[in-house]
Amino acid sequence: MTRTWESLYSKNGLAAKYIAREILKIENQERIPRVTDFCDRLSLGRGTVQGALKLLEGLDAIELASRGHLGTFLLNKDVSVLSDIADIGPLIGAMPLPYSKKYEGLATGIVDAFGSTNKRVSLAYMRGASTRLEALKTRRYDFAIVSRMAAEDGIKNHKGLEIIKSFGLGTYVSGHKVFFADPSNTQIKSGMRIGIDRSSPDQSMCTLYECEGIDVALVDLNYMQLFQMLKEKQIDAAVWNKDEVQSVEMLSSADFQSGKARELTKLTSEATIVIDSTRSEVIEQMALLDAGIVRGVQRKVENGERFPQY
Incomplete structure (x- = not known):
């Protein structure tokens, strides 16, 4: 041989x-x-x-x-x-840090789905959809996993990017809510300090819509700092996704008051894969990915029916 x-x-x-x-x-x-x-x-x-x-x-x-x-x-x-x-190595993709069962399930599903076609894939974990899309455009990665909202926003700003796979509502996050440092608060009010991560189109746009017309101070943070800053009462409120168990259990929360934010959260809930449309070799390999396998594995991981493996 x-x-x-x-x-x-x-x-x-x-x-x-x-x-x-x-x-x-x-x-x-x-x-x-x-x-x-x-x-x-x-x-x-x-x-x-x-x-x-x-x-x-x-x-x-x-x-x-x-x-x-x-x-x-x-x-x-x-x-x-x-x-x-053919000298086509394993695909390398960038996705969010797997801090929730949903993200662990998504990562496991993608690895399994490619494995079923005898194709290897490697995943890197990067905070911020904008950062992942920038890395995709500079060809550090072959694909990026972001929400539909972030994908559509990125396509406007980066020529040549396109959505090649979509996984349906609820596959990226279950949704977003507003979390509060003071449990007596149920909505954002004037004078509050609000955490915002501008590298995350999902979090930042939902935050801006929810704060529209309210006199608040926006505090620039990265997404993983928001929870700790709320706990320490250094900010009063922040938009966070509902799948992060620790924040849901320890902090009070409320649904969006803004209709625009509520509508936007539907787009933020769907996972998509974005690629550079000029890379035909990536398109050919992505055609092998079965979205149904990804969703099925993700559900099993979320329900505790199998261990995540990615």
């Missing part, structure tokens, strides 16, 4: 890299291009293409069947092996 892998450095092996990329786009039981098609498309000789296909079969990357005048069909493919041959 080692000798077979070494043959990837031969002329046939270099051709196999290109052909592996083409076959990754083909589903099992579909006909593959004719040898002459590969020759024309890749400017290769007939013998080189035939040798490359035999090499891919020898590496157990593909299983082919000739059906006479109907052509040659792809019976089976190993996506992981094909990706290695």
